[in-house]
Amino acid sequence: MQKFDLVKAWIDNVAISHSNSDSTRVEYKNNFRRFCDFIGKTPEQIISEFENSSDRQFRRRYAQFIRGFMAAEFNKGMSPCTIGCRQAAVKSFFKYNDLPLGYVPAAKMRVIYHNKDITHDEVKIILDASKPREKAFFLLMLKVAYDLKLSAC
Numbered sequence: 001m002q003k004f005d006l007v008k009a010w011i012d013n014v015a016i017s018h019s020n021s022d023s024t025r026v027e028y029k030n031n032f033r034r035f036c037d038f039i040g041k042t043p044e045q046i047i048s049e050f051e052n053s054s055d056r057q058f059r060r061r062y063a064q065f066i067r068g069f070m071a072a073e074f075n076k077g078m079s080p081c082t083i084g085c086r087q088a089a090v091k092s093f094f095k096y097n098d099l100p101l102g103y104v105p106a107a108k109m110r111v112i113y114h115n116k117d118i119t120h121d122e123v124k125i126i127l128d129a130s131k132p133r134e135k136a137f138f139l140l141m142l143k144v145a146y147d148l149k150l151s152a153c
Helices: 006-017 022-039 043-051 055-075 081-097 119-127 134-153
Strands: none
Touching: 006 022, 006 043, 006 081, 022 043, 022 055, 022 081, 043 055, 055 081, 119 134
16 A cells, blocks of 8 residues: 655645645645644644644644744745745645644735836846837836936936
């Protein structure tokens, strides 16, 4: 009889819900492995621990593990977005396997955009990659922006 692979079954189901993306498979698997390394347990040990402990005790212990994992990742200098992706993988494993979790705060995923003027080289790259209709739109926007800049002087 072939042994059932918990992680493969979970990853296959994640892939189904994410358009069978290879990058999603790899990221979820790697992120969950990081968590398992952090707590020093295998996925099978996690399932076994749930089956051999009370619901309340399990929920609290693993919520603490996940919060500790998030803090450790933050202390390594990981961005909130990276931490959120790692947390999502761990929570996905728990949800897929019907494992209860206590309170785990959601990582705030924010991207900071720094406004800057676009360079002439960047404009050329955009125009070279654009279709004729898009190119006309971008050139019109460039002219409007240029005219506004001149009128401000």
